[in-house]
Amino acid sequence: MIKDWYKKELSISSLQKRNGSTNRKKDVMKIQSWLNLYSIGNPLSSTATGxxxxxxxxxxxxxxxxxxxxGMNQTGTVSHALFAKLCNPLREAFEQPLSGSSFRELVLEVAENHLKNQPYELIIKGQSNSGPWVRSYMDGNDGSPWFWCMGFAQAIVDQAASAIDKRFTGLMPKTYSCDTVGTTGLNKGLLTRYQTLRRQPERIEPGDIFLLQKSRFxxxxxxxxxxxxxxxxxxxxxxxxNEGSRNGIAVMKRVRNYRKSKIDVFSVAPLA
Structure with missing residues (x-):
């Protein structure tokens, strides 16, 4: 895989505990982040903290x-094993064995795997678009300016392509920019405009990437x-x-009316 920053989110340097001599601020922030992420899916757990x-x-x-x-002993210390349990959703999303028989099937399978592991962003030091999921999709970058929708989409395509020993960069450049991917699609003849899709909806296929258009380019x-x-x-x-924002908080499954929105589609056919 090309987008493999997630591996850095799966470990801490040493055991971390209250006032521990081997504590590292970055490791403690990782732990606190995963405690907060756990609380989102388990609101009665009382694990949310600063x-x-x-x-x-x-x-x-x-x-x-x-x-x-x-159901574990309540020691209050975080060993390597306990941290592995905290961040297991990320590992499952990126390393779950795949069974799809075609590239398009693999794209959908990978996307579903990520979805079910509940990727959410956090607010850290007043900055939205933060936390281990965002950094994994954005190659270590996070914070309010780092909109991560394209980072997520490319992580999915990358993971699926790697499963069949291909590189997604043969399809599009590694980028965080929707504009870069849209322009690449136009230059390669892989982007179909919304006007055409409304006349020929059969050109929309599972595994393709939609791009919501604000203006022509x-x-x-x-x-x-x-x-x-x-x-x-x-x-x-x-x-x-839930409103379909481009700067929301999570990975979500949505429905969109392509006849009422300016939705262009980038075809992944060259890898299919």
Whole structure:
């Protein structure tokens, strides 16, 4: 895989504990981030806590609450094994063995794997678009300016391409920009404009990438198309929310009406 930053999010340097002599601020922030992410899917767990790199009594109690929720001894310390359990959703999303028999099937399978592991962004030091999921999609970058919808889409395509020993950069350049991918699609004859798609909807295929057009050469959001039903496409998108925002909070499964939105489609046919 080309986009393999996620591996750096799967480990800490040493055991971390309250006022520990081997504590590292970055490692503690990783732990605090995963405790907060766990609380999103388990709201009764009481694991949400500040993300400041200080392993104090609040972080210790949040760790104990996580251990209690998972049926473990409540030590309040984070070993390598415990951290592996905290960040297991990320490992599952990126390393789950795949079974798809075609590239398009693999794209959908990978996207579903990520979705079910609940990728969310966090707010850290006042910055949205932060946390381990965002850094994994954005090659270590995070913070408010780093809209991550294209980083997510390319991570999915990269993972699927790697499963068949291909490189997604043969399809499009590695980028975080919807405009770069849209322009590449035009130059390669792989981007179909929304006007054509409304006349020829059969050109929309599962595994393709949609690009939401703001103006003719300006695209503001992207995601993976999972299927087309009548006037509707179903999608899996990063950095979105219930309103379909291009700067939301999570990976979500959505429906969009391609006849009412300016949705262009980038075909992944060269890898299929």
């Amino acid at each position: 993300i400041d790199g200080d392993f104090g009594p609040a972080t210790e109690k949040a760790v104990k609450n996580f251990q209690k929720a998972e 300006d695209w503001v959001h992207t995601g993976i198309i999972t299927r087309r039903i009548g006037d509707i496409i179903e999608t899996i998108e990063g950095n979105t929310n």
